Structure formats: C-alpha cells, structure tokens
Amino acid sequence: METNLLSSEKAVNQPSYSPKILDLTAKLWFTLATVGQWIFGYYIVAFYHISTFSGDFEKWNKVLPKGYVAGDWQGNLMTGIHVVLAAVVVIGGPLQIMPFVRNRFPMFHRILGRVYVFTAMLISIVGLAMVWTRGTVGDMTQHVNISIQSIYIVAFAVLTIKFAREKQFIKHRMWALRLFMVANGVWFFRVGLMAWLVIHQAPVGFNPETFSGPFLSVLSTVVYSVPISLILLEMYFYAQKKQNQTFSYATSAVIFVFTLVMALGIFGATMGMWLPRI
Numbered sequence: 001m002e003t004n005l006l007s008s009e010k011a012v013n014q015p016s017y018s019p020k021i022l023d024l025t026a027k028l029w030f031t032l033a034t035v036g037q038w039i040f041g042y043y044i045v046a047f048y049h050i051s052t053f054s055g056d057f058e059k060w061n062k063v064l065p066k067g068y069v070a071g072d073w074q075g076n077l078m079t080g081i082h083v084v085l086a087a088v089v090v091i092g093g094p095l096q097i098m099p100f101v102r103n104r105f106p107m108f109h110r111i112l113g114r115v116y117v118f119t120a121m122l123i124s125i126v127g128l129a130m131v132w133t134r135g136t137v138g139d140m141t142q143h144v145n146i147s148i149q150s151i152y153i154v155a156f157a158v159l160t161i162k163f164a165r166e167k168q169f170i171k172h173r174m175w176a177l178r179l180f181m182v183a184n185g186v187w188f189f190r191v192g193l194m195a196w197l198v199i200h201q202a203p204v205g206f207n208p209e210t211f212s213g214p215f216l217s218v219l220s221t222v223v224y225s226v227p228i229s230l231i232l233l234e235m236y237f238y239a240q241k242k243q244n245q246t247f248s249y250a251t252s253a254v255i256f257v258f259t260l261v262m263a264l265g266i267f268g269a270t271m272g273m274w275l276p277r278i
Contacts, residue, residue: 017243025252026236029259034094036266040187041091043274048083063277065137075134078126088119090187093180113164113176117157120183124153137211138220145224152182152227174237181229189223194273195265232258 051059057076060067060083067079092112095101102109128150130136131143156179163172196215197203205215222228232255239251 017245017248019240019243019248021252022236022239022248025255025259029255029262030094030097032259032263032266036191036262036269037090037094037184037187039266039270039274040190041087043278044083044087044090046278049087052080052084066134069134072134075130078130078134082123082126082130085119085123086186088115089123089183092116092119093184096176097180113160117160117179120179121154121157124150124183138216139210139212141217142212142220142224145220146185149182149185149224149227153179156182177233178230181233182227184229185224185227188227188229189219190269190273191262191265192219192223193265194268195261197272198264198268228258 047063048060051057057068057080060079064079064083066075067083068076093116096109096113096116128147131146136143156175160172160175160179163169163175193216196205196219206213235251235254239248
C-alpha cells in the first residue's frame with residue numbers, strides 16, 4: 001500500500017499523531033506482496049508463456065483442469081488470453097503503485113496504467129466467460145464469488161480512468177489501489193490456500209479432488225466477493241484520514257497480522273506450487 005496518499009492537513013490540528021507505525025506496516029505489506037506477485041509472475045512466464053508460445057498447449061492441463069480441450073478453439077483462446085495477460089497484472093501492478101516510478105517516469109506510469117487497466121478488465125471478462133461457459137473446478141459458491149469479483153474489477157477500472165482524466169489524482173490513486181486489491185484476487189486466493197495447507201499440513205475443510213468444501217467456499221468469499229484485502233485498504237484510508245492514534249495502531253496491528261499470514265502463504269506457494277512446476 002502506498003503511504004502518504006491523502007492530505008495531512010489534520011496533522012496540524014493533531015500534533016500528537018504519528019503515522020510512522022501505519023506507514024511502516026503498509027510498506028512491509030506492500031514489499032512482501034510485491035515479492036510474492038513477482039515470483040508468481042515469473043512462474044506464469046516460465047510455465048504458461050513458454051508452453052503457449054511453443055505450442056505445447058496440453059501442458060496447461062498439468063495445473064489447470066480443462067485448460068486445453070482438443071477441438072475447442074474458442075475455449076482454448078480464452079484460456080490463452082487469460083494466462084498470458086495475467087503476467088501484466090501481477091508484474092505491472094506493483095510498479096504502478098510505487099511512488100518513485102510515478103514521479104520519475106510519468107510517461108511510463110501513464111502507459112503502463114492504461115495497459116494495466118485494460119488488461120485487468122479483459123482478464124476479468126474472459127475469466128467470467130470461462131467460469132460460466134467452459135466450466136472450472138469448484139462449486140457454485142466459488143463461481144458466484146468469482147463473478148462478483150469481475151464486476152468489482154470493471155467498476156473500479158472505470159472509476160480509476162475517470163478520475164485520472166478529470167485530474168483528481170488523490171481519488172484516482174485511491175481507486176487504482178482498490179483495483180489492485182480486487183484484480184489480484186486469484187493471487188490472494190492461492191496465497192490464502194497455501195497458508196492454510198502449511199498450517200494444517202493437510203487439505204482440511206475441502207476435497208482436493210473436486211476442489212470444493214466449506215473452507216474453499218469461505219476463502220473464495222473473503223477473497224472475491226467480500227475481499228479482506230479491500231477491507232484492509234479501506235481501514236488504511238480511514239486511518240490516514242482520521243489520524244487517530246488508537247485507530248492507526250489497531251489498523252497497523254491488523255495489517256501486520258495479515259502480512260504474517262501472507263508471508264506464510266507466499267512461502268508455501270513458492271516452494272510447493274510455483275517453483276516445482278517450472
């Protein structure tokens with residue numbers, strides 16, 4: 001999360017307020033998320049891009065059920081678009097949020113921003129089509145939650161563009177951060193799943209064969225339709241706006257706890273899911 005996003009006018013009226021802890025935990029969260037997303041991006045390029053551009057489409061099925069279906073060129077095209085462009089979201093997203101990139105390379109920031117927003121919307125629409133026309137693993141709850149996430153992505157992307165064009169840059173950055181949170185739902189889902197598996201050392205609460213069960217229903221809900229990541233971001237915004245020391249400490253503590261869980265999930269996903277498949 002980018003710090004110092006909002007105006008600090010209230011700091012004049014509340015001299016006892018210090019945002020250091022809030023800024024530190026936000027930067028720690030963002031740094032770790034960036035590392036985790038770039039590892040995921042490397043995996044996407046090394047596995048999906050190479051197999052796609054070499055014509056080895058059947059390799060998709062090793063990790064993506066129904067990823068490639070012989071004779072279904074439309075479905076295969078949707079899958080190809082989805083997996084190839086996903087790298088733009090997980091690699092380009094953190095770059096868009098970094099203040100020094102925006103300040104030192106404004107042209108790059110604007111170009112990447114347009115590409116990122118378009119890609120996020122395209123992937124969400126393609127993903128929605130894949131869920132309801134081709135069928136994927138998981139149950140109806142997961143499919144509905146993914147569909148709700150797609151609506152978030154398109155709506156937040158439109159608002160991000162709107163405020164950029166109107167030169168309302170504080171609102172633009174706030175909506176860009178919201179878009180970042182919902183556009184990375186797939187990554188958050190994988191990280192959350194692997195954190196759960198590392199803790200329990202077994203698929204507790206779900207059937208790995210059908211990829212369904214109460215745990216996955218809850219996880220898909222708090223990742224896609226009622227995103228915890230978005231709730232944390234809104235708490236962060238509110239803490240910056242109100243500049244209340246107690247609430248800032250509470251928000252920092254919550255962000256820190258979820259950062260620890262995220263670290264565990266990134267480690268589990270990297271060592272147990274991504275690197276072994278390359």
